Amino acid sequence: MNINCLFDSGNIEVIEASDNNAVKLAIRNDSNSEFKQWFHFRLHGEIGKTYNFEITNAKDCSYVDGWNDYQVAASYDGEFWFRVHTKFDADKRLTFSHQLEHSTIFFAYFEPYSYQRHLSLIHQAQHSELCQHQVLGQTVDGHDIDLLVIGDESRERKIWVTARQHPGETMAEWCAEGLIERLLNEDDALAQSLLQQAVFYIVPNMNIDGSIRGNLRSNAAGANLNREWQNPSLEKSPEVYHVRNKMKSTGVDAFLDLHGDEGLPYVFVAACEGIPSYDDRIKQLEEEFSSILKSVNPDFQTEYGYDKDEPGKANLTVANAWVGEEFKCLSLTLEMPFKDNANLPDKQTGWSGDRSYLLGQTLLNPLYQLVKKLR
Incomplete structure (x- = not known):
């Protein structure tokens, strides 16, 4: 028997x-940080x-409640990932077993997304005449911070998407x-109509260093990037520093920040109701976005999610709150589960890369319906 983790993530x-x-x-701690769970x-x-x-230190991990009803992901080929029976018992021991076929x-907390796949995504996307690749700067470890600009930058409406802070x-x-990939599909009428009205700025991976190092929440310097938006620095959080500067140069009319939640077995959004400038216009956009997405993708729901912030009490170090306040725009954090979607469970795979991919495609539907109202 041999166990090894000397590879990407x-x-x-x-x-x-x-x-x-x-x-x-x-489980090893994140780099220069106390976070651990991945x-x-x-x-x-x-x-x-x-x-x-x-896993002997499961009880000491960052989100202990995340182990309840959780199932470990496994794969023989690195492509198809299935779940194996896992228990988190009264003594807070996380145990799982598997008979080798x-x-x-491979075993993982969730289906991985490799740095090589990230590079392939960037390089394949730039082949499209609709897309250009830009490098905004470098991470703490010196990796490129990749931005995909999809559409004509002269379009009036600017839509930003960030993932994997x-x-x-x-x-x-x-x-x-x-x-x-839906935006780049020239046979998709909805996507192409949307690009006639808006340009997309997409950062598919905000935290390359942490991804490669096998971190849960931190970058190489130990920073939680989603608490760095009010005052980022080149030394500690260059990823946020460079993305924020680019946002200021382009403007933002809508922002989606893509995340996963360890504890809640649902797909949901967190809005920016607690920012000082929150008003009825933004509230209406948030409600319409959720209603449309719910109508086109039953994986999304609005019953379960985070507690709402009190007026004026938003944490402006968080991306969607800072962007919403800075640009007075629709600004949402989209959360997906590490576990399964309790409303539409799949015992074999749980929530998966495929379902996340399909959710990403349907995010264009509410943006298409709302694009003329964004400005």
Whole structure:
């Protein structure tokens, strides 16, 4: 038996591996941070044997409630990911077992989205005449901060989309991929009509460093990027610094920030009702966006979500609050589950990259319906 995580987004420590195939593991902290919950590792073992795993520090992870009703993701080929039976017991031990059908298998907190796939997404998108690739700057580790500009920049309405500020929330980049590929589909009448009225600025991965390092929420410097929007710095949060500067140069008429939530088994949005400039116009846009998205994609719902901020009490270090206040625009955080969608469960895969991708495609529907009202 061999366990390894020395690859893109890998994260695990082997505490003990016994002869009876019992394995005790621990999740490593994010870089320069106390956050931890993301894991991704590879097991090489004997076909037909059952391996029993315990994550010994599950009770010390950042979102302990996230383990309730959670199922570990697994894949033999890195393409199709399925869920394996997982228990979080009264003693707060996270355990799971699997009988090997092939000699080598990946396990992860959620279906990964690799840096290589990110690069392929960028390079394939730039082949379209509708798209141009820009590099806004470099991360703490020196990786490029990639921006895709889709459509004609002379269009009056500017729509911004960011994904994966928290690197372990890989469903966010799967969602962004779906949105990007629909926009670039020249046979899609809705997408092409929308691009006649608006230009899109899309950052598919805000946190490349954390993604590669196997972090849950932090960049290489230990910063939670979604708490850096009020006062970012080149030293600690260059990703936000450069994206924010670009936003100021283009303007923003609508903003979607794509995320995943560890605890809630639903797809929902968080709005910016707590910002000082919140008014009836923005409230109406938020309500219409949610109503339209709900009508075209039953994975989305409005019953469950975060508690609403009191008037004037929004945290302006958070992206959607800062953008909403700075640009007086529709500004939403879209959340997807790490678990399954409780309203439409899939026992084999749970919430997945494919469902995130399809959700991304349907995000164009409410934007198309609302585009003329954005300004």
